[in-house]
Amino acid sequence: MTTLKAFKYRIYPTKQQAVLLNKTFGCVRVVWNHNVEVFNKFDKNLTEQEQSLTSTQLKQKFVWMSEVSAAALQQKEMDFKTFKKNYFSTSRKKKIGRPAFKNRDSNQSYRLPNQKFTLRENTIQLEKIGKVKLVLDRAVPVGCKFMSVTVSKNKCGQFLASVLVECEIIAKPKTGKxxxxxxxxxxxxxxxxxxxxxxxxxxxxxxxxxxxxxxxxxxxxxxxxxxxxxxxxxxxxxxxxxxxxxxxxxxxxxxxxxxxxxxxxxxxxxxxxxxxxxxxxxxxxxxxxxxxxxxxxxxxxxxxxxxxxxxxxxxxxxxxxxxxxxxxxxxxxxxxxxxxxxxxxxxxxxxxxxxxxxxxxxxxxxxxxxxxxxxxx
Ligand SMILES: [Zn+2]
Known part of the structure; x- marks a missing residue:
């Protein structure tokens, strides 16, 4: 049996890296908000519906988006697809509300799949950002499979990397107590x-x-x-x-x-x-x-x-x-x-x-x- 575990670390980007991280948060938000906008425009009386742009199309429209990780944009696009699937799911017991726009206060994070980052002893390599200094206070157990990383900024302005891994469950010895x-x-x-x-x-x-x-x-x-x-x-x-x-x-x-x-x-x-x-x-x-x-x-x-x-x-x-x-x-x-x-x-x-x-x-x-x-x- 396997389980997912998250390991969260504080990361210390340089000034330049911090600027780029902030830009990535912003671009990911653009992808989400664009999808929300198109979704909320849906009108069943119209024969021709507006289609949302893919992250690649958005990048062509807004050239500045090329500066940040394409994988991060794709992940956000996938998140919206998941949201849509849940929204229209008939097997869901509780209905979920309409999607909300995100602003600087609500969302300061982005996710990268496992091929786009590498966790080392004192650094984490992030696509387009490079090596970022990190304090590895809790090591990922040997043999775990890296799934994704979520890079975020909290309200104190600290940057964090939450690494999601899949681990084999190893039962602890029985004590009989x-x-x-x-x-x-x-x-x-x-x-x-x-x-x-x-x-x-x-x-x-x-x-x-x-x-x-x-x-x-x-x-x-x-x-x-x-x-x-x-x-x-x-x-x-x-x-x-x-x-x-x-x-x-x-x-x-x-x-x-x-x-x-x-x-x-x-x-x-x-x-x-x-x-x-x-x-x-x-x-x-x-x-x-x-x-x-x-x-x-x-x-x-x-x-x-x-x-x-x-x-x-x-x-x-x-x-x-x-x-x-x-x-x-x-x-x-x-x-x-x-x-x-x-x-x-x-x-x-x-x-x-x-x-x-x-x-x-x-x-x-x-x-x-x-x-x-x-x-x-
Ligand atoms: Zn008694």
Missing amino acids: FIGLDIGIKTFLTGNDGFIVENPQFFRESQAELKQAQRHLSRKKKGSSRRKKAKLKVARIHNKIANRRKHFIQEKTTEIINLYDFIGIEDLNVAGMVQNHKLAKSISDAAFTEFYSTLIYKAAWYGKEVVKVDRWFASSKTCSCCGWKNENLTLSDRVFECLACGLKKDRDLNASENILKEALRVSSAIRTQSECQTEIA
């Missing part, structure tokens, strides 16, 4: 075996920094250069938070996948919880959604199993020993006390045990051994 994970506001993750991940404090710290920068920005006059500067500062902080969050989630999910074969986890209704204002900040900070999706795709890559437990399943209120329910349990009760069997246990620990039990029950696989484990724990 199972875990139930409770997700929380106080502690990010609590496992029934004592595995704990604290809520990262740095999100909160960056949040304060962000708040200040945003207040700063709001005081600047529209169109002023000071406003532009303040805006860039806000974008930089957003970028920093996103990078830190990503790093944190990558690290923790890898740890869990390495340690456990079976992971039961509560399927929290994050959207519903965010409405509760007091909790909103820490929840969005902790980025549960990103954590879930990363954990699930990694488990699939490495041959581990993740089972989500229904969010209405009362993991906190139920005694993990005898099944008695404490309907009056509130968020402030940190210890679960069972009035039926006398169990006294940390609230999250009790919940995580219930989650594992429920996940195992839901899972179709036979797991007799693990059920013993939960009894002992």
Whole structure:
């Protein structure tokens, strides 16, 4: 079995290269916008419809387009064809809207197929741009097939190259261990075996920094250069938070996948919880959604199993020993006390045990051994 993986790197173009990269973003946008324009002009009452120009024809019309990679233009042309196919697809459940024009704010990227770029140790060779300096902080595993690269510029003005590769999936060694994970506001993750991940404090710290920068920005006059500067500062902080969050989630999910074969986890209704204002900040900070999706795709890559437990399943209120329910349990009760069997246990620990039990029950696989484990724990 194979899977697609993306490896994203920061690249450092020279001034000249940066100019050409910006031109490429612009030309690719021209191809897209031309197609959108023709598409939206379609009128079923007319017998003669305007046909959109191919990227080659566009290049003949606008000579300056020859300066940039022809492959990049073709890729964008293909993207529009894919969009059209999806738009008219009858098997699609959800209808997609009409295509939108792209401007400088919305789209600063282009894609090249694998023959048009080469990734080396400190550089990436891009068609028409040449060798661009790159920091290879994560190497592409040996044996992966290069598919494409997407070159982009973020709102901070940094250039990035996201390399898409196809890799053979190699399962991680089995450990024979199972875990139930409770997700929380106080502690990010609590496992029934004592595995704990604290809520990262740095999100909160960056949040304060962000708040200040945003207040700063709001005081600047529209169109002023000071406003532009303040805006860039806000974008930089957003970028920093996103990078830190990503790093944190990558690290923790890898740890869990390495340690456990079976992971039961509560399927929290994050959207519903965010409405509760007091909790909103820490929840969005902790980025549960990103954590879930990363954990699930990694488990699939490495041959581990993740089972989500229904969010209405009362993991906190139920005694993990005898099944008695404490309907009056509130968020402030940190210890679960069972009035039926006398169990006294940390609230999250009790919940995580219930989650594992429920996940195992839901899972179709036979797991007799693990059920013993939960009894002992
Ligand atoms: Zn009990």
